[in-house]
Structures are given as C-alpha cells and as structure tokens.
Amino acid sequence: MFRHLALLCLLATSAVAADRPNILWLTSEDNGPQYGCYGDSYATTPNIDALAAKGIRFKRCWSNAPVCAPARTCLISGRWAPADGAEHMRSAVALPEGHQMYPQLLRSAGYYCSNNSKEDYNLDKPKAGKKDLVWDESSGKAHWQNRPASQPFFAVFNNTITHESQIRRRPHTLIHDPAKAPLPPFHPDTPEVRHDWAQYYDNITLMDTKLGQHLAELEKAGLAEDTIIMHYGDHGPGMPRFKRWPYNSGLQVGLIMHFPEKWKHLAPKGYAPGGVNEELVSFVDLTATLLSIAGVKPPDYFQGRAVCGEFAKPAPEFIHGFRGRMDERYDLVRSTTDGRYVYIRHYMPQLPYGQFLNYMFQQATTRVWKAKFDEGHLPELQTRFWKTKPAEELYDLESDPWETINLAGSTAHAEIKSRLAQGQRQWLEQVRDLGFIPEGERLAQADKKSPKDVFSTDEAYPVKAVLDAAALATEPSQATPESLAKLLDHPNASVRYWGVQGYLIQGDKTIRTNAPKLEQMLGDNSPSVRIAAAEALISVAESPAVLERSTRALLKCADMETQPYFVAIEAVNVLDRWQSRLKPWQPQIQALPAQAPEKVEKRLKEYIARLHDHLLTGDKVKETGGN
Structure with missing residues (x-):
C-alpha cells in the first residue's frame, strides 16, 4: 500500500513538473553591463547581443552587493544578506530557522x-550528514544533462574568466586596443591602467564565447x-572603485531574459524581442522571480519581489x-537608487575609500593609482579614492554616469536627497539590517545560531x-558631545558602540570634551565598545597614561588566544591604523x-595574517587565493 502511495505521489509530482519550463542561468563574475547591446561600442559580445535581440534587456538591475560572496548570498537566500548577519566578505553564519535555499524549494x-x-x-x-540538501549536483561536472529523463531542470553555469584575478593574469596578448579603452575619469591614464581595462574587455569576450557554447x-x-534563459554578472567590474563599492558603477549588472514562445505568458x-525593461530590479528579486516562473510561490521570508x-x-x-567588511578591512556603507539618483550613506566616514586591501592591491591599476597619489601627481578627482569619505553622497546618473559630482550638499537637490534617505532608512528598519551590530559582538552573542x-x-x-545612534554619529550638526554622551549610558551595546564611534568620527575637539567618560568605556562589557573607545582616545593621545591604558585594552582584544576571532580582527585593524602613534608598543604588537x-x-x-603582514611590511602585497 505504501509503495502504491509513493508511486502515485511520484507520478503526481512528475505530471506537475512536466508542465513547467526548464530554466538556465548563465552567470559571470566581476563584470557590469559592458556589452554591445548596452551601448558599449568598445565591447565585443556577439552572443550576449544576440540573446538580448531575441529577449529583453533590463536597464536598471543592481546586485545588492559589489562583491561576490555577499551578492551570491542574497541570491541563494532571496534575502538582504545584512538581515541575516551575512553581509561581510566572507562570513559563515547559520541559515535562519525554517528557511531554505531556493534550490531546495525548486527540488x-x-x-x-x-x-x-x-x-x-x-x-x-x-x-544531512555529508549529503547536500541544496543541489542535486554542485561541481565542475554538474549539468542538466545528468537529470532523469523528462524531468524539468534548473541549471547554473558560472563563468569565472571575467573575475578580477583574471585581469591581472600574465602573460596575456591583448585582443582589444588599450589606446581605445574607455577609462573612467577617476582612474589615471597610464599604460598599466589601459592594459587592465583592455584585458577586462578581452575577458568579457571570452565569457561571451563560452555563453554561446x-x-x-x-x-x-x-x-x-x-527553456527560459537568464544571463547576468554578479556585480560590477573587477577594477578598483567599481568592485567593492556600492555605487551604481559597482552594483549595476547586465540582466537579459529570454522566454521562448511556449513560455511567453x-x-x-511588455516582453518583446529586443525590448528594454526600465523597472528597478535587484538580486533579492531574481530569486523570487525564479520561483515565480517555475510556478512556486516565493515564501514570506523572501525580501524581494517576483518580476x-x-x-x-x-x-x-x-x-x-550595501558594503560591509571587505576581507580584512571594516567599513559600513548603504546605498539606494530610484533609477536616476544614487544616494550613499557612509557610517564610517573617518576611513578612506581605498583602505589597503591585500587582494585589491595585487592589481596593477590599484598599485599605480596609489603610487601616483602618494607622489602627489594626480588631479583632485583622482585623489578622492585615497581620502576619507563624506557622510553622504548623491549622484545624478543622467548627467553624471561616472558618479563624480556629489550633490549631497546642493540645496536644489535637498528634497531628492531626503526622499532617497528616507526610503533607505525605511528599508533598513523593514528588513532589520543587522550590519549596525559590530561583527565581533554579533557573532559572540549568536554563537552557532542564526544572527x-x-x-x-x-x-x-x-x-x-x-x-538613530548610527545616523547621529555621522551627522556633524547633531553629533554634539552632549547628544553623544547620552548614547554611552544606553543598555544596548550597539547603541553605546555608535555613541563612541560618534566621538571618533567627529574628531579631536569632541573627543577631548568627554575624554574621562570615554576612558570609562575602556571597561565596558562589550569588546567592540572597548575597541572603539581605545581608538578614539589614541587618536588624540593627550596623556601618556591614557595612551597606555588604551593601547593595553586594544592589545588584550587583539589576542586571538583569549578573544573571539572577529573581535581580534576589529582590534588589529585599529592597531594597524594607528601604528605610527604606537611605535613604543611595536614589540607587544608583533608578539x-x-x-x-x-x-x-x-x-x-588568512584575514588576520594579512593584517599582521601589513603591520610588519606596510603596503607590500602578498599573493593570495581567489576572492
């Protein structure tokens, strides 16, 4: 009887599945919409262009993150990665209770x-033990051809030839003429930069060939x-100030969908061959869309919408x-667009855009750009990446597609900025963005559970x-010593953390106004609060005794033998930032x-090792694996 019921269930599932389309995702890495069909005359992409000519091209598609692992996390979960505490590059956190990854729902x-x-x-x-509950097969041999006969398939083929690491691959004989490479105005015009951009376009052509196959x-x-076909890259180009940066240039990807006649419904x-869709789409939407075209209702915990x-x-x-920790370096940025304007909020504006990141510095463009900045040989626009950030940025993509003219302070654009800022804040509250809890604090409390x-x-x-505390900390007109002091007595550690960050962000005068209270914070029960307080006090270095207390507090937090790993990473980042002021403690730091x-x-x-390498050798690059 049970065998009979099982057979009936199998036949019923097969009957339903037979009425569903196959779905093929042809994805690539570290490339934006630098395709002929998107108007790029330097690009050579005949297969992608042909797919767009018989399908539909999305004009305004964003990856939610400008780097691979967080972007892919949004896809596999159908959720805003910071809502699960999974926004950092890289993380390893538990899936929320009751949630499934989208292939499980399709299976x-x-x-x-x-x-x-x-x-x-x-x-x-x-x-389940060693059994993969997500994919039927996930490997270099995985293929829709391996499925049982007549079973509908969902298949992903991901091409890595466009990855950042392949731009620096040598030897390489260029296909595209570097003299004709379209350089962004914020990159210096040097042979190294031109070669990297030409090789980037070469790699897109190679990816296009594979897609055609x-x-x-x-x-x-x-x-x-x-078969319904979708093609997209996982975020913007693998070049500095594109990859890892949540500007439109780092988040926009080409998205092309083709629906054969049978599945056009x-x-x-408005679908039509060669058509253009101008709706706003992001990666949290792609997962819901995938399920929707397969006839599966997206679960309520998904945070995107079916297109x-x-x-x-x-x-x-x-x-x-969003932007969180990039490998060994911390940052916190959120960005929002309505399709024309891009609003960026920096919650750690005291840090430069271009913090030394070992992996990023392995590229020739990054190294020559930084060297020219150090030499003082760059025009103002090209120096910005190596300096600290404003709290807010606003760009008009219609008049300024390279995002170089910051309109955040423009009275003529105040209403626009306010509208986007409010939209961003509503989203962060709606999804309960966990990125404002320091990583060390968050993981220590979560232990092995889902944050x-x-x-x-x-x-x-x-x-x-x-x-509110994070916003106050970054707002000079409101972050008075008195308003920040109120945050330091809050029962929640994250509020206290942002109170201390506010002193650090606002600088010397504000810190000195309340230095005794900040000294008390060196004994806070949250290691992240202690680390932030130590950095604020070290930054002014008024008293040898206070400097010693602050440094000892940092050294204690930086010891992985007694502290959680990401607490140590937070602390070593501070030691590295202020190493010129901490020279008397170099023996203890190196120990x-x-x-x-x-x-x-x-x-x-490797993240902690990279930080220690930088403490010892400065901006010397150490070769590392893929990222």
Missing part, C-alpha cells in the same frame, strides 16, 4: 537543480524552445546596496534606536598571535 516542486560550480555563500548550507548545446539537444510585462511569472508584483520605488533568529526582537536588537586558530573557517583564516 520540492520536481526540478532537477545543478550548479556548475561556484557556491561561496556566507550562509551555511543545509546538510552553452546556448548551442541547448539548441543541439532540442531544448531551446522549452510567464515573461515580464514576472505567476506571482509577479509591482516594481518598488527604490532598490538598495537573524538571535536578534529578532527589539529587546535583543532595538533596530530604530541603533539606526600577538598572527595565525588563526584551527576552528576558524578555512576561507577566513
């Missing part, structure tokens, strides 16, 4: 799901008319992007109060453990 609906082959998520994959394979198998509204298919929803007024679950209540994470404990996840281990 439950009868799809065969294959991934060839990049994963690199910041969320731990669900497993996948399409030909599908055609040869007789499946082209049964599932296509976006098309059975469960399509209207386009939003705004889409959003989203641990901080799901206002008692655990008073999100409005924390966001700190520099090798991560065995329990630290493999991909994260």
Whole structure:
C-alpha cells in the first residue's frame, strides 16, 4: 500500500513538473553591463547581443552587493544578506530557522537543480550528514544533462574568466586596443591602467564565447524552445572603485531574459524581442522571480519581489546596496537608487575609500593609482579614492554616469536627497539590517545560531534606536558631545558602540570634551565598545597614561588566544591604523598571535595574517587565493 502511495505521489509530482519550463542561468563574475547591446561600442559580445535581440534587456538591475560572496548570498537566500548577519566578505553564519535555499524549494516542486560550480555563500548550507540538501549536483561536472529523463531542470553555469584575478593574469596578448579603452575619469591614464581595462574587455569576450557554447548545446539537444534563459554578472567590474563599492558603477549588472514562445505568458510585462525593461530590479528579486516562473510561490521570508511569472508584483520605488567588511578591512556603507539618483550613506566616514586591501592591491591599476597619489601627481578627482569619505553622497546618473559630482550638499537637490534617505532608512528598519551590530559582538552573542533568529526582537536588537545612534554619529550638526554622551549610558551595546564611534568620527575637539567618560568605556562589557573607545582616545593621545591604558585594552582584544576571532580582527585593524602613534608598543604588537586558530573557517583564516603582514611590511602585497 505504501509503495502504491509513493508511486502515485511520484507520478503526481512528475505530471506537475512536466508542465513547467526548464530554466538556465548563465552567470559571470566581476563584470557590469559592458556589452554591445548596452551601448558599449568598445565591447565585443556577439552572443550576449544576440540573446538580448531575441529577449529583453533590463536597464536598471543592481546586485545588492559589489562583491561576490555577499551578492551570491542574497541570491541563494532571496534575502538582504545584512538581515541575516551575512553581509561581510566572507562570513559563515547559520541559515535562519525554517528557511531554505531556493534550490531546495525548486527540488520540492520536481526540478532537477545543478550548479556548475561556484557556491561561496556566507550562509551555511543545509546538510544531512555529508549529503547536500541544496543541489542535486554542485561541481565542475554538474549539468542538466545528468537529470532523469523528462524531468524539468534548473541549471547554473558560472563563468569565472571575467573575475578580477583574471585581469591581472600574465602573460596575456591583448585582443582589444588599450589606446581605445574607455577609462573612467577617476582612474589615471597610464599604460598599466589601459592594459587592465583592455584585458577586462578581452575577458568579457571570452565569457561571451563560452555563453554561446552553452546556448548551442541547448539548441543541439532540442531544448531551446522549452527553456527560459537568464544571463547576468554578479556585480560590477573587477577594477578598483567599481568592485567593492556600492555605487551604481559597482552594483549595476547586465540582466537579459529570454522566454521562448511556449513560455511567453510567464515573461515580464511588455516582453518583446529586443525590448528594454526600465523597472528597478535587484538580486533579492531574481530569486523570487525564479520561483515565480517555475510556478512556486516565493515564501514570506523572501525580501524581494517576483518580476514576472505567476506571482509577479509591482516594481518598488527604490532598490538598495550595501558594503560591509571587505576581507580584512571594516567599513559600513548603504546605498539606494530610484533609477536616476544614487544616494550613499557612509557610517564610517573617518576611513578612506581605498583602505589597503591585500587582494585589491595585487592589481596593477590599484598599485599605480596609489603610487601616483602618494607622489602627489594626480588631479583632485583622482585623489578622492585615497581620502576619507563624506557622510553622504548623491549622484545624478543622467548627467553624471561616472558618479563624480556629489550633490549631497546642493540645496536644489535637498528634497531628492531626503526622499532617497528616507526610503533607505525605511528599508533598513523593514528588513532589520543587522550590519549596525559590530561583527565581533554579533557573532559572540549568536554563537552557532542564526544572527537573524538571535536578534529578532527589539529587546535583543532595538533596530530604530541603533539606526538613530548610527545616523547621529555621522551627522556633524547633531553629533554634539552632549547628544553623544547620552548614547554611552544606553543598555544596548550597539547603541553605546555608535555613541563612541560618534566621538571618533567627529574628531579631536569632541573627543577631548568627554575624554574621562570615554576612558570609562575602556571597561565596558562589550569588546567592540572597548575597541572603539581605545581608538578614539589614541587618536588624540593627550596623556601618556591614557595612551597606555588604551593601547593595553586594544592589545588584550587583539589576542586571538583569549578573544573571539572577529573581535581580534576589529582590534588589529585599529592597531594597524594607528601604528605610527604606537611605535613604543611595536614589540607587544608583533608578539600577538598572527595565525588563526584551527576552528576558524578555512576561507577566513588568512584575514588576520594579512593584517599582521601589513603591520610588519606596510603596503607590500602578498599573493593570495581567489576572492
């Protein structure tokens, strides 16, 4: 009897699945919409252009993050990665209770799901022992051809030839003429920069060739008319001030969808061959869209909307992007666009855009750009990347596509800025963005549980109060010593942290006004608060005794043998930033453990070592693995 019921269930699932389209995702890495079909005359992309000519091209698609692992995390979860505490490059946090990754939902609906082959998520994959519960197959051999006969498939083929690391691959014979490379105005015009940009476009052409092979394979198998195809890159170009930066230039990707005649009823509204869609779309929407065209209702915990298919929803007024820790360096940026204007809020404006990042400095463009800045040989526009940031930026993509003229202080644009800033704040509250809890603090409290679950209540994470504190800390007209002092007595550690950050951001005069209270914060029960207080006091260095107390507090937090790993990373970042002021303590700093404990996840281990290398050797580059 049970075997009979099982057979009936299998037949029912097969019948439903047979009425569903195949779906093919052809993805690439570290490339924006530098394609012929997007108007780039320097690009050579015949296959992508042909796909766009018979499908639809999305004009305003953002990756939610300007770097791979957080961007891919938004895709696999259908959620804003900071809402799960998974925004940092890289992280390894638990999936929220009751949540599934999208292939699990597709497999439950009868799809065969294959991934060839990049994963690199910041969320731990669900497993049963060693069995992968997410994909039917995820490897370099994964292919839709491996599915059982007649089963519908969802397949991902990810091309890595466009990755940042491939721009610096040598030897390389250029295909594109570097003399004709379209350089952004903020990059210096040097042979190294021109070579890197030409090689970037070469790699896109190679990716385009591979994409054409996948399409030909599908055609040869007789499946082209049964398969919906999507192509997109995972974020903007793998060049400095593009990758890792949540400007439009770092977040915009080309998104092309093709629906064969049989499945056009599932296509976006107004679909026509060669058409252009101007709706706002971001990666949290792509996952809901995938399920919708497969006939699967997106779960309520998804934070995007289906662009098309059975469960399509209207386009939003705004889409959003984020930047958190990039490998070994901390930052916190949120960005929002309405399609024309881009609003960026910096919550650590005291840090330069171009902090030394070992991986980024392996590229010739980064090194020559920084060298020319150090020599004082650059015009003002090209110096900005190496300096500290304003609290707010606003750009008009219509008149300023390279995002170089900051309109945040323009009275003529005040209403526009206010509208985007309010839209951003509403989004951060709605999704309960956990990025405003210091990483060391967040992981220590979560332990091995999902940060989203641990901080799901206002008692655990008073999100409005924390966001108010972070906003106050970065607003010079409001961040008075008196207003910041009130934050230092708050019962929530994250509010206290932003209070201390406010003193640091506002600088010497504000710190000196309340130095005794900041000294008290060196004994706070939160290590992140202690670290921030130590940095603020070191930055003014008024008294040898206070400097010693602050440095000793930092050294204690930087010791991985007694402190959590990411607490140590926070502390060593501060030691590195102020090493010129801390020369008397160099023996103690160099004696700190520099090798991560065995329990630290493999991909994260090199971060502390990179920081210690920089403490010892300055901006000398150490070759590392992919990123």
